[in-house]
Amino acid sequence: MKVEVRFRNPGVSVCLGLLALAIVYRAGAAGQSKSKDSELAISHEARALQPGEVALLTVRSSTPIQSIEGKAFGKTIFFFSDGDATVWKGLVGIDLGVSPKKYPVQLAVTRLDGKNLQTHYDLLVKDKRFPTRRITVQEEFVNPPAEELERIQREENSVSAIFATASPQRRWAGTFLRPVPGDATSSFGVRSILNGEPRSPHSGTDFHAEAGTPVKAPNTGKVVLADNLYFSGNAVILDHGWGLYSYFAHLSRFTVSEGDSVAPGQVIGYVGATGRVTAPHLHWSLRLAGARVDPLSLLAVLPDSGGN
Numbered sequence: 263m264k265v266e267v268r269f270r271n272p273g274v275s276v277c278l279g280l281l282a283l284a285i286v287y288r289a290g291a292a293g294q295s296k297s298k299d300s301e302l303a304i305s306h307e308a309r310a311l312q313p314g315e316v317a318l319l320t321v322r323s324s325t326p327i328q329s330i331e332g333k334a335f336g337k338t339i340f341f342f343s344d345g346d347a348t349v350w351k352g353l354v355g356i357d358l359g360v361s362p363k364k365y366p367v368q369l370a371v372t373r374l375d376g377k378n379l380q381t382h383y384d385l386l387v388k389d390k391r392f393p394t395r396r397i398t399v400q401e402e403f404v405n406p407p408a409e410e411l412e413r414i415q416r417e418e419n420s421v422s423a424i425f426a427t428a429s430p431q432r433r434w435a436g437t438f439l440r441p442v443p444g445d446a447t448s449s450f451g452v453r454s455i456l457n458g459e460p461r462s463p464h465s466g467t468d469f470h471a472e473a474g475t476p477v478k479a480p481n482t483g484k485v486v487l488a489d490n491l492y493f494s495g496n497a498v499i500l501d502h503g504w505g506l507y508s509y510f511a512h513l514s515r516f517t518v519s520e521g522d523s524v525a526p527g528q529v530i531g532y533v534g535a536t537g538r539v540t541a542p543h544l545h546w547s548l549r550l551a552g553a554r555v556d557p558l559s560l561l562a563v564l565p566d567s568g569g570n
Contacts, residue, residue, distance in 0.1 A: 302369075311388060312390040314390070314451050314556045316559040318351060325348065325374065326347035327348065332352055335553070338428065353550060355555045366385075367385060369383065410492055430503075433484060433502050439480045442469050443471075449464050475544075476532055480546075481502055484524075486520060487499035488516050490536070495512045496515055496516055497509065498510045505552070512533075512536050
């Protein structure tokens with residue numbers, strides 16, 4: 263298998279919140295594979311095959327395909343075709359906690375001529391060392407008061423239940439937009455030690471933006487949460503369909519309600535500093551089939567062709 267790596271312009275940014283700064287390199291890696299009967303060609307595109315990344319799989323057939331059933335990391339991959347029935351694509355999320363090794367993608371392809379093909383495609387996930395940062399902050403940011411623990415647990419259960427489902431409808435289409443025009447830090451995956459206590463790795467990306475900056479939907483979605491949460495402050499979760507969710511936190515206010523449908527570029531709220539943060543910024547996290555993935559990796563394989 264031949265693998266190519268293409269480096270694009272790097273972006274560097276600094277976040278004023280609780281998580282560390284780092285350097286983001288936008289890169290692409292492509293792999294090629296064929297099934298044993300040579301009737302299918304399978305490839306992937308990704309910044310890298312590492313924890314926290316999104317890979318875009320492409321399946322090409324010599325004859326039109328009716329449907330594809332896929333599975334990777336024990337989760338369903340939803341495949342789609344945008345007009346050409348010989349070319350199908352699907353998104354795979356590599357969770358932040360995945361160990362480095364080879365993982366098979368199982369594929370069952372049904373062609374329009376009725377022929378069924380079974381094959382697999384290996385994703386060789388490499389190790390990634392995320393930085394660690396030691397921070398000293400006010401005690402309230404580390405240990406919530408006892409009277410808030412029940413609320414925190416209730417909110418965590420609610421959010422986890424949302425991410426555990428996959429809507430059968432694909433709502434998103436085309437490329438994804440940046441929710442704000444500011445630079446993004448690579449705070450995704452950073453391990454923070456607050457006042458000497460290790461915390462869970464940061465599962466989102468923070469964007470520099472002044473308070474009051476409009477936050478726009480990156481793609482079509484349905485609002486499944488619009489509420490004030492203890493840690494995240496004013497937060498909005500968009501269901502893009504097929505197990506893909508966007509989670510926006512620390513908004514000064516949101517302008518949508520649960521159940522609303524939103525269009526790409528629609529304002530869903532404004533940047534703020536609500537919740538447990540130290541300065542205004544936008545936190546954007548993604549879940550893909552439950553996997554914690556870096557939003558910047560999705561933008562790399564489905565790049566923003568327009569702007570804010």
